[in-house]
Amino acid sequence: MSFLDNLDVNGIKAQHDGYTPVEPRVVVASGGREYEMRGYVSAVMSKAGSDHRRIQAYRIHMDFYFGPGEGLESYKLLTLGDW
Numbered sequence: 001m002s003f004l005d006n007l008d009v010n011g012i013k014a015q016h017d018g019y020t021p022v023e024p025r026v027v028v029a030s031g032g033r034e035y036e037m038r039g040y041v042s043a044v045m046s047k048a049g050s051d052h053r054r055i056q057a058y059r060i061h062m063d064f065y066f067g068p069g070e071g072l073e074s075y076k077l078l079t080l081g082d083w
Contacts, residue, residue, distance in 0.1 A: 004043050004062075014062070016043035019070075027065070029074035037073065039066045057081070 007014045021039040028034050045060040058081050067073040 001041070004041065007045075009045065012045050012047065014043040014045050016041055019066070027074075029065075030076075035065075035067050035073040037065050038068060038070065040064060041066075 001016075001018065004014045004016050019039055019041050022037060024036050024038050026034055027037045041064045043062045043064075045062075047057050047059065058079055061078045061080060063076040064072060065074040065076075
């Protein structure tokens with residue numbers, strides 16, 4: 001959590017609700033590697049960028065997936081545009 005709590009990009013902080021435990025299940029990470037997911041953290045950085053030509057603001061959505069021992073197993077980063 002300290003990574004997200006201290007993440008600051010040009011004054012923009014990540015918003016998150018903390019670690020969410022889930023019932024253990026096997027999932028496939030990008031690249032085809034299987035692992036047992038035990039929980040995740042989702043975070044969003046709103047207004048991370050803009051394109052004034054399209055009247056569009058961008059946000060960054062981050063998902064971090066954890067396995068046994070709460071070790072990081074996989075992650076996903078998306079940049080999304082809002083009109």
